[in-house]
Amino acid sequence: MNLLRIELHKYMSYRTVWVILAIFVSVFLLILYASSKVTINGKELGEDMYHLPELWHRLTYIASFFNLLFGILLIVLVTDEYTFRTLRQQVIDGLSRMELVLAKFYVALALAVFGTLLLLVLGLYFGLIYSPDSSFSAIFGQMDALSYYFVQAVGYMTLAMLFGFVIRKSGLAIVAFIIYSKIVEPIIQLRLPDTVDEYLPMKVLGSLTPMPGQDLLDQLTAPTQMLSPAWAALPAIGYIVLFCLLSYYTLKLRDL
Amino acid sequence: MADILDIKHLSKRYGSIQAVDQLSIQVGEGSIYGLLGPNGSGKTTTLGMVLDVIRPSSGSFTWFGQPISRDTKRRVGALLETPNFYPYLSARKNMQIVADIKGVSPQKINAVLKLVGLELRMHTTFKGFSLGMKQRLAIAAALLNDPEVLVLDEPTNGLDPEGIAEVRELILKIAAEGKTIILASHLLDEVEKVCTHVAVLQKGALRAEGPVSTILSAKDQIIVSATDMAEILRVLPQLPFVETYTPERDVVYLTLKEGYGSADVNKAMFAADIVLSQLSVKRKSLEAQFLEIIKQPS
Numbered sequence: 001m002n003l004l005r006i007e008l009h010k011y012m013s014y015r016t017v018w019v020i021l022a023i024f025v026s027v028f029l030l031i032l033y034a035s036s037k038v039t040i041n042g043k044e045l046g047e048d049m050y051h052l053p054e055l056w057h058r059l060t061y062i063a064s065f066f067n068l069l070f071g072i073l074l075i076v077l078v079t080d081e082y083t084f085r086t087l088r089q090q091v092i093d094g095l096s097r098m099e100l101v102l103a104k105f106y107v108a109l110a111l112a113v114f115g116t117l118l119l120l121v122l123g124l125y126f127g128l129i130y131s132p133d134s135s136f137s138a139i140f141g142q143m144d145a146l147s148y149y150f151v152q153a154v155g156y157m158t159l160a161m162l163f164g165f166v167i168r169k170s171g172l173a174i175v176a177f178i179i180y181s182k183i184v185e186p187i188i189q190l191r192l193p194d195t196v197d198e199y200l201p202m203k204v205l206g207s208l209t210p211m212p213g214q215d216l217l218d219q220l221t222a223p224t225q226m227l228s229p230a231w232a233a234l235p236a237i238g239y240i241v242l243f244c245l246l247s248y249y250t251l252k253l254r255d256l
Numbered sequence: 257m258a259d260i261l262d263i264k265h266l267s268k269r270y271g272s273i274q275a276v277d278q279l280s281i282q283v284g285e286g287s288i289y290g291l292l293g294p295n296g297s298g299k300t301t302t303l304g305m306v307l308d309v310i311r312p313s314s315g316s317f318t319w320f321g322q323p324i325s326r327d328t329k330r331r332v333g334a335l336l337e338t339p340n341f342y343p344y345l346s347a348r349k350n351m352q353i354v355a356d357i358k359g360v361s362p363q364k365i366n367a368v369l370k371l372v373g374l375e376l377r378m379h380t381t382f383k384g385f386s387l388g389m390k391q392r393l394a395i396a397a398a399l400l401n402d403p404e405v406l407v408l409d410e411p412t413n414g415l416d417p418e419g420i421a422e423v424r425e426l427i428l429k430i431a432a433e434g435k436t437i438i439l440a441s442h443l444l445d446e447v448e449k450v451c452t453h454v455a456v457l458q459k460g461a462l463r464a465e466g467p468v469s470t471i472l473s474a475k476d477q478i479i480v481s482a483t484d485m486a487e488i489l490r491v492l493p494q495l496p497f498v499e500t501y502t503p504e505r506d507v508v509y510l511t512l513k514e515g516y517g518s519a520d521v522n523k524a525m526f527a528a529d530i531v532l533s534q535l536s537v538k539r540k541s542l543e544a545q546f547l548e549i550i551k552q553p554s
Binding site for chain 1: 304306308309311326329330334336337338340341342343344345349352353354355356358359362397
């Protein structure tokens with residue numbers, strides 16, 4: 001916990017962190033508000049959008065797009081430590097390399113908690129106001145979507161952290177992270193049979209927040225094979241551990 | 257005198273460059289140990305290795321007779337190359353982070369900031385500091401855990417003369433408290449003015465090591481002259497404490513054996529009824545001595 005406290009001291013007055021969090025909250029609210037105006041089949045989605053319990057899936061699916069933002073934030077925080085040479089100073093002052101990685105992992109956890117709590121508050125707010133069904137089961141029945149979102153956010157951020165630790169330069173690390181997650185892995189996915197590619201990291205993380213109505217879509221087109229969120233959670237946690245370990249070995253094998 | 261730091265055959269290789277080559281030195285308790293060498297001689301690499309941020313290619317070292325660990329780090333305060341802080345945080349908040357990492361009470365922060373003369377600027381952000389202030393803040397951070405050993409890498413680099421004098425004064429003040437100080441520098445007069453022991457490095461290899469008085473302060477030259485030069489040259493060979501003498505136009509350069517000084521020359525000349533018109537001591541320039549050490553074949 002001391003590690004998290006040290007990290008909080010670093011970021012409380014770091015404007016970049018607050019700006020990125022503010023962007024996340026405001027754009028998320030904007031999308032949430034605007035999406036009720038989306039028309040499907042000539043009918044405005046309107047307040048249907050906010051109906052519980054499906055709202056939890058919609059929220060987490062929308063939120064999944066913002067993981068990129070969180071990932072970039074984590075890359076900035078990790079590469080800053082190289083730029084300011086504070087990583088090296090912290091080792092001189094007594095932290096181990098494992099603690100350096102854990103500290104950033106805790107930051108990822110804290111950001112994921114923040115995101116999850118935000119979704120919880122928004123879900124309850126919009127759900128209780130607009131949802132016709134506000135029974136106990138409607139509110140809590142599918143709330144597990146939030147926990148999958150939490151794992152997904154942590155997964156994205158630990159991958160971003162790994163990119164930061166390996167590449168060290170913020171611009172380069174951000175570009176590599178985006179290219180890997182949006183271009184390289186999707187291409188690999190195309191080349192591999194579905195039974196294999198469903199275990200690739202981005203696909204596993206994506207499976208945690210499936211698109212609402214995906215099952216409907218699958219009936220119309222050729223279904224893309226994905227793990228169910230519950231099944232994807234296990235490999236996702238495995239990847240999180242793996243990314244942390246790889247970050248640790250990167251630090252261990254290198255001069256700081 | 258117990259060894260604070262014991263380095264054995266430490267080497268670091270970067271590709272084809274041997275940055276540090278089989279370095280073995282011992283730093284005794286209470287000494288001010290200087291690592292002297294030109295830029296690129298392996299001083300920072302050596303300190304980086306013993307401070308756990310650079311992986312040695314081979315060799316080993318111990319602090320206080322133990323391998324490096326969190327416990328040994330707690331007993332050492334160090335700044336390597338540059339002051340490393342978060343530029344957007346105030347001096348005070350940066351120190352808070354260092355205090356948390358070192359597990360020190362934040363109440364100590366004000367005292368060390370006062371010691372380095374930054375107590376009035378502690379709410380200024382680090383990026384707003386001058387180089388001298390940054391350097392002093394780094395020394396304050398190194399002192400925060402009241403370490404037994406202080407490791408300073410080029411602490412006066414980039415400072416103006418006033419800043420250099422301040423930092424040197426600070427080092428001597430800290431050393432007077434009985435702390436061991438390891439100081440890397442490419443400045444000869446800094447090492448000579450501040451240190452008790454010195455290791456001279458060149459291209460990563462140890463060229464000379466020992467107390468500063470024996471390594472750097474080679475024998476002083478004494479210059480004498482008198483109206484009657486011939487008389488001086490007649491007396492000089494008879495004096496047992498004169499090691500060498502070189503006559504040159506109207507002066508003679510002398511070097512004396514250990515334990516003798518210009519007063520002995522004066523006395524002997526007076527006894528021989530020679531009145532000297534000039535008697536002066538000239539210290540051999542440090543640069544000249546340094547080049548001599550470096551030029552010696554290893």
